Amino acid sequence: xxxxxxxxxxxxxxxxxxxxxxxxxxxxxxxxxxxxxxxxxxxxxxxxxxxxxxxxxxxxxxxxxxxxxxxxxxxxxxxxxxxxxxxxxxxxxxxxxxxxxxxxxxxxxxxxxxxxxxxxxxxxxxxxxxxxxxxxxxxxxxxxxxxxxxxxxxxxxxxxxxxxxxxxxxxxxxxxxxxxxxxxxxxxxxxxxxxxxxxxxxxxxxxxxxxxxxxxxxxxxxxxxxxxxxxxxxxxxxxxxxxxxxxxxxxxxxxxxxxxxxxxxxxxxxxxxxxxxxxxxxxxxxxxxxxxxxxxxxxxxxxxxxxxxxxxxxxxxxxxxxxxxxxxxxxxxxxxxxxxxxxxxxxxxxxxxxxxxxxxxxxxxxxxxxxxxxxxxxxxxxxxxxxxxxxxxxxxxxxxxxxxxxxxxxxxxxxxxxxxxxxxxxxxxxxxxxxxxxxxxxxxxxxxxxxxxxxxxxxxxxxxxxxxxxxxxxxxxxxxxxxxxxxxxxxxxxxxxxxxxxxxxxxxxxxxxxxxxxxxxxxxxxxxxxxxxxxxxxxxxxxxxxxxxxxxxxxxxxxxxxxxxxxxxxxxxxxxxxxxxxxxxxxxxxxxxxxxxxxxxxxxxxxxxxxxxxxxxxxxxxxxxxxxxxxxxxxxxxxxxxxxxxxxxxxxxxxxxxxxxxxxxx
Amino acid sequence: xxxxxxxxxxxxxxxxxxxxxxxxxxxxxxxxxxxxxxxxxxxxxxxxxxxxxxxxxxxxxxxxxxxxxxxxxxxxxxxxxxxxxxxxxxxxxxxxxxxxxxxxxxxxxxxxxxxxxxxxxxxxxxxxxxxxxxxxxxxxxxxxxxxxxxxxxxxxxxxxxxxxxxxxxxxxxxxxxxxxxxxxxxxxxxxxxxxxxxxxxxxxxxxxxxxxxxxxxxxxxxxxxxxxxxxxxxxxxxxxxxxxxxxxxxxxxxxxxxxxxxxxxxx
Numbered sequence: 001x002x003x004x005x006x007x008x009x010x011x012x013x014x015x016x017x018x019x020x021x022x023x024x025x026x027x028x029x030x031x032x033x034x035x036x037x038x039x040x041x042x043x044x045x046x047x048x049x050x051x052x053x054x055x056x057x058x059x060x061x062x063x064x065x066x067x068x069x070x071x072x073x074x075x076x077x078x079x080x081x082x083x084x085x086x087x088x089x090x091x092x093x094x095x096x097x098x099x100x101x102x103x104x105x106x107x108x109x110x111x112x113x114x115x116x117x118x119x120x121x122x123x124x125x126x127x128x129x130x131x132x133x134x135x136x137x138x139x140x141x142x143x144x145x146x147x148x149x150x151x152x153x154x155x156x157x158x159x160x161x162x163x164x165x166x167x168x169x170x171x172x173x174x175x176x177x178x179x180x181x182x183x184x185x186x187x188x189x190x191x192x193x194x195x196x197x198x199x200x201x202x203x204x205x206x207x208x209x210x211x212x213x214x215x216x217x218x219x220x221x222x223x224x225x226x227x228x229x230x231x232x233x234x235x236x237x238x239x240x241x242x243x244x245x246x247x248x249x250x251x252x253x254x255x256x257x258x259x260x261x262x263x264x265x266x267x268x269x270x271x272x273x274x275x276x277x278x279x280x281x282x283x284x285x286x287x288x289x290x291x292x293x294x295x296x297x298x299x300x301x302x303x304x305x306x307x308x309x310x311x312x313x314x315x316x317x318x319x320x321x322x323x324x325x326x327x328x329x330x331x332x333x334x335x336x337x338x339x340x341x342x343x344x345x346x347x348x349x350x351x352x353x354x355x356x357x358x359x360x361x362x363x364x365x366x367x368x369x370x371x372x373x374x375x376x377x378x379x380x381x382x383x384x385x386x387x388x389x390x391x392x393x394x395x396x397x398x399x400x401x402x403x404x405x406x407x408x409x410x411x412x413x414x415x416x417x418x419x420x421x422x423x424x425x426x427x428x429x430x431x432x433x434x435x436x437x438x439x440x441x442x443x444x445x446x447x448x449x450x451x452x453x454x455x456x457x458x459x460x461x462x463x464x465x466x467x468x469x470x471x472x473x474x475x476x477x478x479x480x481x482x483x484x485x486x487x488x489x490x491x492x493x494x495x496x497x498x499x500x501x502x503x504x505x506x507x508x509x510x511x512x513x514x515x516x517x518x519x520x521x522x523x524x525x526x527x528x529x530x531x532x533x534x535x536x537x538x539x540x541x542x543x544x545x546x547x548x549x550x551x552x553x554x555x556x557x558x559x560x561x562x563x564x565x566x567x568x569x570x571x572x573x574x575x576x577x578x579x580x581x582x583x584x585x586x587x588x589x590x591x592x593x594x595x596x597x598x599x600x601x602x603x604x605x606x607x608x609x610x611x612x613x614x615x616x617x618x619x620x621x622x623x624x625x626x627x628x629x630x631x632x633x634x635x636x637x638x639x640x641x642x643x644x645x646x647x648x649x650x651x652x653x654x655x656x657x658x659x660x661x662x663x664x665x666x
Numbered sequence: 667x668x669x670x671x672x673x674x675x676x677x678x679x680x681x682x683x684x685x686x687x688x689x690x691x692x693x694x695x696x697x698x699x700x701x702x703x704x705x706x707x708x709x710x711x712x713x714x715x716x717x718x719x720x721x722x723x724x725x726x727x728x729x730x731x732x733x734x735x736x737x738x739x740x741x742x743x744x745x746x747x748x749x750x751x752x753x754x755x756x757x758x759x760x761x762x763x764x765x766x767x768x769x770x771x772x773x774x775x776x777x778x779x780x781x782x783x784x785x786x787x788x789x790x791x792x793x794x795x796x797x798x799x800x801x802x803x804x805x806x807x808x809x810x811x812x813x814x815x816x817x818x819x820x821x822x823x824x825x826x827x828x829x830x831x832x833x834x835x836x837x838x839x840x841x842x843x844x845x846x847x848x849x850x851x852x853x854x855x856x857x858x859x860x861x862x863x864x865x866x867x868x869x870x871x872x873x874x875x876x877x878x879x880x881x882x883x884x885x886x887x888x889x890x891x892x893x894x895x896x897x898x899x900x901x902x903x904x905x906x907x908x909x910x911x912x913x914x915x916x917x918x919x920x921x922x923x924x925x926x927x928x929x930x931x932x933x
Binding site for chain 1: 690691692693696697699720725727728729730740760799804807809810883885887897908910911914915
């Protein structure tokens with residue numbers, strides 16, 4: 001009998017009967033039985049052939065792990081073995097077995113666990129499929145995938161170049177449309193130019209979005225790391241989006257966690273871009289109510305701060321089934337949105353991708369008809385403290401808050417001096433109240449646009465003063481923005497601040513830019529700000545109307561400057577210079593019956609006059625103000641006042657000059 | 667953010683004192699299934715999935731935060747805050763034993779005892795220190811993670827099949843336990859295998875038990891000895907169990923070792 005007959009027995013009806021044993025040994029796959037710890041118990045010939053080991057070299061001698069390279073070993077221990085123990089099987093695990101020569105055999109392994117009567121694993125049975133060919137295809141596929149991605153990148157680059165090229169002529173079109181708009185035209189032409197300008201702006205916006213998007217796609221966008229103040233960034237952002245919110249009479253709410261460090265390391269351009277996008281969207285899709293921006297510190301240690309950003313609105317909302325879609329390219333919540341609101345549908349995609357650079361993600365919650373909230377978190381390294389630099393504020397911007405009617409409530413003369421130095425520099429029309437009672441009185445008498453409120457003061461503190469103001473009859477007292485200004489920048493004051501109705505907080509020592517931005521933001525400053533309506537003249541707290549009073553005294557000033565003679569000298573020189581120009585300005589305003597200007601200069605000079613107790617000059621100037629407010633335009637009275645102011649100013653100037661020469665030998 | 671949701675925290679058991687179980691690289695809280703039944707009558711069992719693993723919220727993943735094990739340690743502390751846990755027994759497997767140790771250094775009052783299963787403060791050998799791997803070994807591992815991820819089909823399937831419109835397609839095809847987001851797993855592997863927390867060991871004041879397996883390629887005996895020597899208030903048990911996961915391969919031995927440690931140190 002030949003050998004074949006042992007293996008194949010031909011049955012009488014002609015069908016070949018397979019030998020199970022031979023199948024085990026020579027099947028086109030490897031069979032392995034191992035102990036739970038991986039030790040080989042039984043292997044088939046196919047596997048032995050593949051790995052080049054003799055049976056006795058493996059059985060009871062080696063473990064599966066021994067045939068794996070280091071990466072495979074770790075995968076075996078950390079993934080394969082635990083998984084097998086937990087679910088009793090594992091499917092399609094890709095291992096590369098090392099053969100005796102060190103060559104790798106890519107294989108797919110399926111394993112089942114055989115358990116004993118006590119439920120504990122006895123042994124593992126595995127099948128091993130040789131996937132050398134498949135592995136090659138896989139690598140080919142990976143290569144093809146990489147190539148396709150490369151090609152997409154080239155396309156994105158092309159798009160980015162084209163968009164960039166389109167921008168140049170686009171800018172020219174917009175500039176010329178601007179010029180044309182300013183020329184004289186018929187009503188019809190004006191309308192045409194308006195539409196031309198609007199469409200060109202929209203087109204540029206679209207191109208910018210495409211450019212940003214393709215830049216990100218092409219991997220050309222990287223994060224820069226700069227020392228920046230998130231507070232300042234937020235306020236300058238709000239300042240710029242505020243115009244649109246004002247047009248729609250939307251309230252903008254800001255809530256910045258006081259624990260937010262003054263400086264962090266981050267990319268100001270990217271962070272601004274994301275926030276601007278979210279805020280503009282919120283304003284765009286909200287017709288009434290508010291848009292709120294909230295920055296909440298999640299974690300803070302000596303190196304890193306984790307900040308949650310929320311942008312919330314009371315707008316049209318997004319339907320639940322469209323929520324995730326809004327992040328997709330060129331997708332808006334629905335087609336009607338585009339018809340009604342325009343836009344590219346790229347804004348959120350760009351924001352999402354920019355945040356991805358920070359390893360962060362934009363998420364959204366929304367209720368249709370109620371509003372939407374976008375949220376993201378940034379982990380930023382802490383930045384270096386830089387002393388506040390008033391120069392940071394661009395000269396062109398400085399005039400933006402000129403003439404704002406502001407009440408500074410502050411009992412400490414030095415603080416008054418410091419704050420007013422800036423307020424004056426920015427041309428802010430401000431009064432000073434020395435305590436809460438004074439503040440409430442002044443608020444009742446004047447139409448302020450903004451109150452800077454110290455929290456700790458004698459008589460009545462800032463909390464109480466604000467509550468009192470809020471309880472005054474009249475809507476304007478509910479709306480009047482009050483910003484707390486305090487050295488106690490502590491988070492646990494937050495509840496009290498909110499309860500008192502204080503909108504915001506600036507901690508001392510303050511940063512000039514932050515002060516500027518907050519004033520600009522809360523005063524809703526725009527060019528056409530109407531002049532405050534005339535109010536009856538009010539009594540100034542410091543005013544002492546004694547006819548025989550001295551021209552002036554420097555005692556208060558010196559006290560305020562902690563007896564620093566040099567500072568006082570400087571102040572006197574400054575005052576002399578200022579008063580010379582005031583002389584002309586008061587005359588001009590008076591001659592032109594220009595109450596606005598007169599008031600402006602009055603408020604500029606008032607603080608100094610009060611501090612010097614220059615009562616006579618004060619009286620003269622107040623008389624002029626009353627005269628202008630009454631609007632009688634009596635020429636004779638006008639002349640009297642003019643000469644009185646002139647005379648008193650001259651006297652003050654003379655006195656100051658005398659002091660200068662006798663005290664400091666000028 | 668809800669930290670309990672973020673880390674898919676499960677609380678079981680009827681005891682007062684809390685026992686926190688944290689899984690190692692490649693796994694999720696399911697790996698404690700053979701251990702927890704033994705303790706659930708006496709203790710409050712707190713189970714969690716590290717961010718990226720199991721049913722954790724992978725959107726909470728953040729490359730910068732999780733670049734060091736401290737990011738994971740902070741998560742553990744946040745879970746303690748959320749559940750108001752004090753003087754807990756922390757049981758960590760593999761990398762999580764180091765994560766727990768870092769948390770215990772930061773806030774010792776939250777942790778009464780540490781059980782460290784197969785800990786390694788540093789995987790790479792360096793002058794005089796045996797970590798078990800050469801720099802090249804670890805590089806090879808990380809390379810294979812980077813270039814050969816497709817190969818690990820079990821982990822890869824959710825990505826290939828992860829059609830956002832049909833998530834169920836991905837789920838049916840994959841193994842049901844220890845699913846990890848592959849991108850996060852890759853990052854976690856970098857964080858884990860390149861970590862060097864040797865210097866932190868000296869700051870651990872918490873009583874610690876080191877459970878060392880025989881023949882553990884990931885954390886060999888030398889590493890266990892090193893950890894034991896560095897932690898002032900520690901004891902070490904070398905187990906008969908082999909491999910890296912005695913909590914799965916030898917649950918009885920593991921339970922007995924933990925139990926005797928807890929009883930001994932309670933006196």
